[in-house]
Amino acid sequence: MTKFIFVTGGVVSSLGKGITAASLGVLLKRRGLRVSVIKMDPYLNVDAGTMNPFQHGEVFVTEDGAETDLDLGHYERFLDLSLSSDNNITTGKIYSSVIAKERRGRYLGATVQVIPHITNEIQEHILKVADGNDVLIAEIGGTVGDIEGLPYLEAIRQVAGRVGRGNVLYCHVTLVPFIAAAGELKTKPTQHSVNELRRIGIQPDIIVCRSQFPLEGDIKDKIALFCNVRKEAVVEALDAPSIYRIPLTLHDQGVDMLVLRQLGIPATQEPDLMDWREFDHRCANPETEVEIAMVGKYVSHKDAYLSVVEALRHAAAAGGAKLVLRHVEAEDVERDGVGSLSGVQGILVPGGFGSRGIEGKIAAVGYARTRKIPFFGLCLGMQVAVVEFARNVCGIAAAHSSEIDPGTPNPVIHLLEEQRTISDLGGTMRLGGYTCELVQGSRSHEAYKKSVIRERHRHRYEFNNEYRERLARAGLVTAGVCQGRDLVEIVELEGHPWFVGVQFHPEFTSRPVRPHPLFRDFVAAAMKVTGKGALQD
The missing domain is CATH 3.40.50.880 (Class I glutamine amidotransferase (GATase) domain)
Known part of the structure; x- marks a missing residue:
């Protein structure tokens, strides 16, 4: 049966929920488990395609052409997976699906409500992505207490009832700020964040504490006591020189073993992190x-x-x-x-x-x-x-x-002719993976060391x-063309x-x-x- 890890965040945004989720995925995958991930974004946009890069950052494109949240990029890079549109859901996507079902009479005249219809739709999507995997890691965007995130928190609370509490782990990422005037790390923001989560009905199993300074034993004791978790489940997440250091620091603190014990997964092998450690070493010790x-x-x-x-x-x-x-x-x-x-x-x-x-x-x-x-x-x-x-x-x-x-x-x-005719409607884009044929002897062919490649696109105009x-x-030569369409891909x-x-x-x-x-x-x-x-x- 699939096990579930739900990653939430509190106090402030940008604490590293996505990196935490991706890092857990690395450790579990390197232990031989089949791992998938999903990002749940509470905004009403159906996808990230039309969002302002100055506000939202990068739009990540999957192989099947979905325009998604940038955290999917972290997931793919860390876990070396090729994800799809199913791995990113938004409130806009969920509501669109529910409204379409209501219009088709799927709810048999019932009053359509946030609970149970929206929360059920979220759960069904989670279970769909989980199918065929040993572990599904799901990150909920935003912070606990955001009104738009409440349906997602309720949905993941209900998942434990559907699959059994022993098959679910709740990981909460929070902030332990250092107050310079007092010269102390403060646990109260974490306590309030966890209390809000517990008020909703979710008791975190692991608390990942972002901090500028190491957490002393008494700080961990205090968080464990007031947040009702074991001391070893209070995890230190210091600012790191590289995001790729995070899986190693979590492993060094035994977080992956903690996850396995909580979910009842046998620890049949140690994670193979040799190449990851070599990469981290090269990053930390450049020669030039x-x-x-x-x-x-x-x-x-x-x-x-x-x-x-x-x-x-x-x-x-x-x-x-x-x-x-x-x-x-x-x-x-x-x-x-x-x-x-x-x-x-x-x-x-x-x-x-x-x-x-x-x-x-x-x-x-x-x-x-x-x-x-x-x-x-x-x-x-x-x-x-x-x-x-x-x-x-x-x-x-x-x-x-x-x-x-x-x-x-x-x-x-x-613009291609088929794009030009509908330009008043915004045109169309080539999105997702396309196959490209490389010219023998080109720099690109020399780099790839093969004649046919597949790469992802997100554009409207063509050569x-x-x-x-x-x-x-x-002197500006074509080195690659789109297979079957004779569109220039590389110059x-x-x-x-x-x-x-x-x-x-x-x-x-x-x-x-x-x-x-x-x-x-x-x-x-x-x-x-x-x-x-x-x-x-």
Whole structure:
């Protein structure tokens, strides 16, 4: 029978519920258990696709094309799983399903209410994802006490009644703040948070305490006493130099054994964490450093390009280097020029939507192209690389799209005909996994070491094939095409140390112990740029 771990949070947001859930998943999976995860978000949006990156951060895309919360990215990276739309539910998705059932008469005329109909729908979704797994870890977004989160808390309370309390573990992540004026760690916020959870009917089994300083024995005793848990179930979660350290610190505190005992799961083997420890050691003991400029539209929000940053970290660690990431706002490049890129060893231009900052990204591409600085373009980054080359090498005065320059006919990056006809409704996007055929002898083929790959997409505009041969004659060649559709997926610049643009999002499939091949080779090429600043004027 499947066992359930429900992760909740209290006091404040951003305490690391997602990292805690992912870390528990790593430890249990490395013990040979079949583990799945689910994120439950209390917002009314059906998915994260239309949410502002400045508020919500990155939109993570699954293989089946779901636009989800960024925590699914943590889950995939930590557990090395490929998740789906079922692994992220929102209040909008739940209510849409319930209302659709009501319209079809599925409730036989009953008055549809939050309890039992909404809570039952949540439970059914949880049980669906749990099917076929030994353990399901479910994280509830927000904090205990949020009004929008109450149906989820009630639903997970009821799950224990359906599957048996011995098959359920409640893990509560909370804050133990340090009050400088008093010189003390304070447990009262944790006590209040747990009391609110218990008032709802949930007694936590494990309390993970985020803190800047170690919890002394008397602090743990106090939390255990007032929160009605065993002392060994009060877990210390100090600020760590890397999120990838967390599974190791939890294991060192015996949290995985605590979970196994609580859920009645035999400890048949120790978790195999050798590669994880090696990765952590490389992160903590770099032999050198590599400085990459990321020229984006949302760089002021630390989570807007989360998967890109993590993929760069994976690649840097694989090369024994510390990543020094220079966040460059594309609009600053438009206004002030390319001086902010001076001295970097590599330039990465990530994805984005809309016309804001496009010219700054194009200028960054031109800087990388002419100075022979390793360049990597992702999605929109690939598109602006094509536009820059078309303009400045081929003399084609073609914009990125008619949306940006309505007066430009036949742009090099355009909408497909089937997208153009419904553009008034917002158009359509290519979402999720697509298969790509690589050109033999290309840098991409050399990186992947295979001829057919599969990568995830999230974009609307495409390379205009009418320009393919003309750009190729000038040196910007097609290195990969979408299988069966002849859509350009990868472009590479001949005669450049490393210049690759991809229409897809390779960052979504990078893993700590298995960095993405293109990120790995991009960072490796950047590390070869000696004497930072040598390529300046």
